[in-house]
Amino acid sequence: MDSRSPRLRRKLARIPCTPERSHSFGEERHEFRLGPCLPEARADAFEAEHDLELPPLTETSSCSVVPYSAEAMTALSSFTFVRHIDGLRHHFERDGERNGRPAFRRTDGRVWCFWSPSDGWHCEIDDGLVTAHPLDGRADEHEPPATVWRSFKNDRSYLYDLRTLDPEA
Structure with a gap:
C-alpha cells in the first residue's frame, strides 16, 4: 500500500468538518456515477x-462483479457527536450492520445510529424511539453524514456536529 494513503484519507475526511471552507458548486448533489464493472483479473x-x-467481490445480476468504491476501502469505524451549545461529546463505534449498512452504538450503549429505508440515517434509543436526524436531510449516504444533526427527546432539542476524526479536537 502507498504510505501516503492513510494521510490522504485523514485529510479528505476532515474537509466536511472544516469551518469556513470553500464549497464547490453543487457538491451536495453531485451524484457520483460508478464506471463499468471491474474484471476480476484487473x-x-x-x-x-x-x-x-481488496474486499471480496460480490456477484450481481447486472454485471459479473460490483466495482470497488472508496466507501468499502475507507469504512468509518467511529465518530463523535459534539453538541453546539456546550461541547458535550457522545462517541459512537461501529457495531455490525443493519439494512446492509454499518450500524454504530454509542459507547455508553444506550443509543444506536443506523440507516433504515423509512428514516434514512438516524439515531434511536433501545425502545425504538427516533431521537436524531441529519438537519439538512442528507440521510441516504453509505455512512452517517458528517454534518449538523438535530436531536429531539421529550421537550428538549439540540444541534450536534458529527465529527469523524479527532474526537477530542
Missing part, C-alpha cells in the same frame, strides 16, 4: 501492484 493485478487486499 482487480487481482491492482492488488499485486499495490500490495493490498
Whole structure:
C-alpha cells in the first residue's frame, strides 16, 4: 500500500468538518456515477501492484462483479457527536450492520445510529424511539453524514456536529 494513503484519507475526511471552507458548486448533489464493472483479473493485478487486499467481490445480476468504491476501502469505524451549545461529546463505534449498512452504538450503549429505508440515517434509543436526524436531510449516504444533526427527546432539542476524526479536537 502507498504510505501516503492513510494521510490522504485523514485529510479528505476532515474537509466536511472544516469551518469556513470553500464549497464547490453543487457538491451536495453531485451524484457520483460508478464506471463499468471491474474484471476480476484487473482487480487481482491492482492488488499485486499495490500490495493490498481488496474486499471480496460480490456477484450481481447486472454485471459479473460490483466495482470497488472508496466507501468499502475507507469504512468509518467511529465518530463523535459534539453538541453546539456546550461541547458535550457522545462517541459512537461501529457495531455490525443493519439494512446492509454499518450500524454504530454509542459507547455508553444506550443509543444506536443506523440507516433504515423509512428514516434514512438516524439515531434511536433501545425502545425504538427516533431521537436524531441529519438537519439538512442528507440521510441516504453509505455512512452517517458528517454534518449538523438535530436531536429531539421529550421537550428538549439540540444541534450536534458529527465529527469523524479527532474526537477530542
